[in-house]
Amino acid sequence: MATLEIPEIVKFEITANEIIDLAKTISANTKTAKVRNALRLMSRELYRANRELVKGVLAPLCSIATFEEFEIKFDRARTKFVRVYYDARKPMLSEISCQKVSNRLESLKRSQSWKKHLPLVRRSVLHLEILTDQWIADDGALYRADQSMLDSLSRFLEKTAKIKSNNPRKAFRFFDEGIKTVKQEYKALTKLLADMEVLNDQLRS
DSSP, X not given: OOOOOOHHHHHHHHHHHHHHHHHHHHHHTOOOHHHHHHHHHHHHHHHHHHHHHIIIIIHHHHTXXXXXXXXXXXXXXXXXXXXXXXXXXXXXXXXXXTHHHHHHHHHHHHXXXXXXXXXXXXXXXXXXXHHHHHHHHTTTHHHHHHHHHHHHHHHHHHHHHHHHHHOHHHHHHHHHHHHHHHHHHHHHHHHHHHHHHHHHHHHHO
C-alpha cells in the first residue's frame, strides 16, 4: 500500500494556526497602528508562501480523483511539479522562515510587552513570546520541512510515472492511495489561507 508521510507540514500548520489565533486576539484588543502593521505584514508573508504551495503544487495533484482524470491530468501536473522542484530548488514554505517572519514576531513582541499587566491579553502576549522564541530558535526548520516534503512528493510521483508507463490502472491505484495524505494537508492549508484572508481584512479595518 502506498503511503506518503509529510509530518513536517503538520508542525507548520499548527504553528501558523497559533500565530493567526494570537494575531486575532491581539488585534481585537488594540488599535495601535504599529502593532496592527506588524501583524498585517507577518500575516501577508504567511499568506503569500502558503498560496504558492497550495495553488502551485498541491492543487493540480489533488484535483485528480478518477482514472480518466489521472490519464489526462497526471503527466501535466507532474511536469508542473518538476518545474517547481528543479527551479533552482526554489524554497516555498521556507520563504516565510528566517528574517521576515522572525522580524515581524520580534517587533510584535516588543510592542506588546507593555500589555502584560492586562488580564484580557496577558496570556496571549506570553504565548506570543514563547512562540516567537521557538520560531527564531528553530531558524531554518521550515526550509528543511519544505525540501523534505518536495523530496517525498518527487519520489512518489516518479514511482507513479514509472508504473504508469507499463500499467496505467495500477499506477492510478498507487497514486490514489498515496495522494490521500497530501489531500488531507491540502484541505488543512486551504482552510489556513481562508483564515489568513479573514485576518488580513480585520487588520485593514
